[in-house]
Amino acid sequence: MTTHAARKPAGLERKTARKGWLFIMPAVILIVMMSFYPMVEAFLLSLQTGTGNNLTYKGFANYERLPKDNTYAAALGNTFFYLIVQVPIMLLAALVLAAMLNDRRLMFRGFYRTMIFLPVATSLVSCSMIFLQLFTSNGLINSLLLNWGWITEPIPFLTNAVYARIVIVVTMLWRWTGYNMVFYLAGLQNIDSQVYEAARIDGASAAQQFRKITVPLLRPIILFTTVLSTNGTLQLFDEVRIMTEGGPGTGTATLSFYIYRITFERVPRFGYAAAMSFTIFVMVAVLAFIQMKVGESKQ
Amino acid sequence: MKKLFALLLTLALLLGAVGALAETTITVWCWDPTFNIYAMNEAAKVYKEINPDVTIKVEEVLSADCETRQTAALSSGQTDSLPDIVLMQDNSGRRFLDTYPGAYFPMDGLVDYDNFASYKIDKFTSDGKRYAVPFDNGVAATFVRTDYLEQAGFTLADLTDITWDRFIEIGLKVKEATGQFMLVTQAGYADFVSMMTQSADFWFFDEEGKPNINNNPAVKAMVETIVKLHNSGIVKEAVDWTEYIASFNNGTAGSTIQGCWIIGSIVLAEDQAGKWGVTNIPRLDIEGGVNYSSQGGSSWVVPASSKNKEIAVDFLSKTFGASVDFYQTILQSSGAIATYLPAAGGPAYAEPHPFFGGQKVFEDLMSYSDKVPLVKYGVYNYEARDEIVNAIEAVFNGATVEAALNDAQSAIEFIME
Numbered sequence: 001m002t003t004h005a006a007r008k009p010a011g012l013e014r015k016t017a018r019k020g021w022l023f024i025m026p027a028v029i030l031i032v033m034m035s036f037y038p039m040v041e042a043f044l045l046s047l048q049t050g051t052g053n054n055l056t057y058k059g060f061a062n063y064e065r066l067p068k069d070n071t072y073a074a075a076l077g078n079t080f081f082y083l084i085v086q087v088p089i090m091l092l093a094a095l096v097l098a099a100m101l102n103d104r105r106l107m108f109r110g111f112y113r114t115m116i117f118l119p120v121a122t123s124l125v126s127c128s129m130i131f132l133q134l135f136t137s138n139g140l141i142n143s144l145l146l147n148w149g150w151i152t153e154p155i156p157f158l159t160n161a162v163y164a165r166i167v168i169v170v171t172m173l174w175r176w177t178g179y180n181m182v183f184y185l186a187g188l189q190n191i192d193s194q195v196y197e198a199a200r201i202d203g204a205s206a207a208q209q210f211r212k213i214t215v216p217l218l219r220p221i222i223l224f225t226t227v228l229s230t231n232g233t234l235q236l237f238d239e240v241r242i243m244t245e246g247g248p249g250t251g252t253a254t255l256s257f258y259i260y261r262i263t264f265e266r267v268p269r270f271g272y273a274a275a276m277s278f279t280i281f282v283m284v285a286v287l288a289f290i291q292m293k294v295g296e297s298k299q
Numbered sequence: 300m301k302k303l304f305a306l307l308l309t310l311a312l313l314l315g316a317v318g319a320l321a322e323t324t325i326t327v328w329c330w331d332p333t334f335n336i337y338a339m340n341e342a343a344k345v346y347k348e349i350n351p352d353v354t355i356k357v358e359e360v361l362s363a364d365c366e367t368r369q370t371a372a373l374s375s376g377q378t379d380s381l382p383d384i385v386l387m388q389d390n391s392g393r394r395f396l397d398t399y400p401g402a403y404f405p406m407d408g409l410v411d412y413d414n415f416a417s418y419k420i421d422k423f424t425s426d427g428k429r430y431a432v433p434f435d436n437g438v439a440a441t442f443v444r445t446d447y448l449e450q451a452g453f454t455l456a457d458l459t460d461i462t463w464d465r466f467i468e469i470g471l472k473v474k475e476a477t478g479q480f481m482l483v484t485q486a487g488y489a490d491f492v493s494m495m496t497q498s499a500d501f502w503f504f505d506e507e508g509k510p511n512i513n514n515n516p517a518v519k520a521m522v523e524t525i526v527k528l529h530n531s532g533i534v535k536e537a538v539d540w541t542e543y544i545a546s547f548n549n550g551t552a553g554s555t556i557q558g559c560w561i562i563g564s565i566v567l568a569e570d571q572a573g574k575w576g577v578t579n580i581p582r583l584d585i586e587g588g589v590n591y592s593s594q595g596g597s598s599w600v601v602p603a604s605s606k607n608k609e610i611a612v613d614f615l616s617k618t619f620g621a622s623v624d625f626y627q628t629i630l631q632s633s634g635a636i637a638t639y640l641p642a643a644g645g646p647a648y649a650e651p652h653p654f655f656g657g658q659k660v661f662e663d664l665m666s667y668s669d670k671v672p673l674v675k676y677g678v679y680n681y682e683a684r685d686e687i688v689n690a691i692e693a694v695f696n697g698a699t700v701e702a703a704l705n706d707a708q709s710a711i712e713f714i715m716e
């Protein structure tokens with residue numbers, strides 16, 4: 001880039017650069033004001049301790065406090081549980097669905113695509129409330145299982161920590177699989193159908209085509225959705241807040257839930273909450289970096 | 300045509316301005332349509348006669364949302380989003396007053412506090428100033444389906460002045476006879492954590508405000524009792540508030556043990572009229588354990604940012620703080636039992652309640668109210684309760700009570716550091 005630019009006359013270069021900057025200025029100003037400035041403020045806040053507005057600077061006291069906090073440890077563990085269990089299942093399901101729905105011979109393709117994408121149009125709050133109603137002790141799922149005689153006592157879906165985590169994962173799968181599928185479908189449009197035709201002529205099975213053509217050619221998009229989903233899952237909040245309130249105990253609490261709780265629902269410690277937010281920020285950055293490295297190296 | 304229009308517009312604006320000058324609107328946040336919203340609307344009617352220029356506008360805001368909105372407004376300094384009056388849980392009083400000094404309007408001299416129960420005033424006293432007009436009494440009671448008891452061969456008297464162990468025994472028989480749960484509470488037993496502890500004259504903190512969990516006989520007995528209840532299978536553990544209310548409204552559970560403000564939700568099931576009774580709560584079987592406690596209860600506060608705070612306090616003191624008749628009105632339909640002492644002498648308290656088979660429910664509740672142990676709430680009530688709920692969950696999963704409570708003690712000490 002720089003070597004290329006150096007060959008151009010310096011005056012013209014400066015002039016176009018100035019115009020370019022002018023064009024992107026509105027966006028830059030907005031990003032700086034809405035994103036970067038709050039980030040700096042949040043970092044400064046994370047260096048202060050105290051309750052409510054009685055804050056004083058205490059260096060890294062909040063960060064030193066984190067490793068000693070059992071609730072933080074529990075929330076961190078739960079968050080990674082959601083990340084490790086939910087993201088791979090969701091992305092694989094989205095990929096398989098996309099490959100299936102990309103088949104030109106399939107009838108009612110548009111209908112299926114719409115149906116699978118539709119949950120994305122549901123607000124997270126309504127979606128969580130519906131799943132809460134489905135899984136209560138007299139909800140639809142328990143009633144059906146009882147009626148069929150598969151169980152004799154309602155399953156404590158939301159009051160047992162293990163079940164509750166699984167229900168939350170199921171809710172997230174329902175809500176987000178379609179969203180990722182759309183990215184893959186868009187990616188598949190760019191793969192020439194002749195590639196598949198050639199593979200078929202050579203006798204490749206559907207599974208082989210999926211593994212050897214679809215997945216490698218969609219790698220950049222898979223990478224993109226992985227980063228996006230990791231980011232989203234690390235910030236998981238709505239489902240937990242509505243369906244379990246983090247319970248039983250701290251069994252389903254996530255980092256964002258804990259941050260919200262100590263900011264708004266308990267004696268407010270904004271500094272400590274900000275410090276926790278920064279740990280999420282660092283985790284997102286590190287995981288995204290690793291994923292990019294892994295994604296690139298296989299090319 | 301244009302001129303006429305302009306003239307009309309000016310006129311309309313002028314009239315609007317004049318109207319605005321004479322009328323004051325007081326906005327109120329509270330949360331329960333059958334209870335405190337109803338009471339507030341009744342109070343508005345009373346005040347309309349005293350000061351017709353004031354309109355009271357009630358907005359339904361959930362209790363938890365009232366708190367998050369206040370935290371957001373007070374922390375950011377954007378206090379113009381706050382209303383003129385907010386209803387606040389007694390448990391949260393000290394937390395807001397101590398965390399945001401100067402954010403609420405002191406009412407000393409404006410409200411006649413001699414007429415209120417002193418335990419209520421304490422919960423909103425900070426630095427010697429009083430910040431709230433007390434509202435409802437949170438006295439706890441056992442609300443029970445007498446027809447379920449009969450099917451198992453018991454009467455209301457069998458459930459009166461008993462221990463929790465006896466309650467479980469009766470509950471098992473009721474479950475056997477009716478096939479329904481004896482009791483419903485929200486999963487986590489958070490309500491019972493505070494109610495039981497207080498019933499033995501203890502709280503999560505000692506006199507100096509230090510956490511008192513692992514060496515607290517009441518907390519230990521409370522956790523053991525909750526584990527017994529959980530293991531007995533007589534308790535329906537509701538996932539959320541909606542399921543909790545539904546469980547006694549649809550007969551899945553035969554009783555609830557709760558602050559008396561729950562009456563408003565119990566009487567919603569009109570088909571169950573005459574099948575309910577009220578008695579005192581089971582006691583912890585330790586020294587000092589009594590059959591009385593309280594749960595919930597709330598008070599009216601006025602944010603200092605309100606432009607009409609004098610009028611707001613005047614409204615509160617002339618209705619909630621002065622009118623015996625008003626309390627008689629709200630009592631029958633909402634069960635809002637006053638902490639305004641002169642109200643107890645009114646005739647409505649002695650009236651038999653048809654829904655509870657003619658029992659003089661309010662008189663009984665008032666008599667329990669005098670016997671509730673008075674404990675001193677702290678700033679970190681909810682944090683302490685959270686940690687005990689976590690400890691109980693750990694015991695459910697196999698930890699010993701002692702180890703779990705030691706963890707809870709160090710966790711709350713850590714939070715208060």
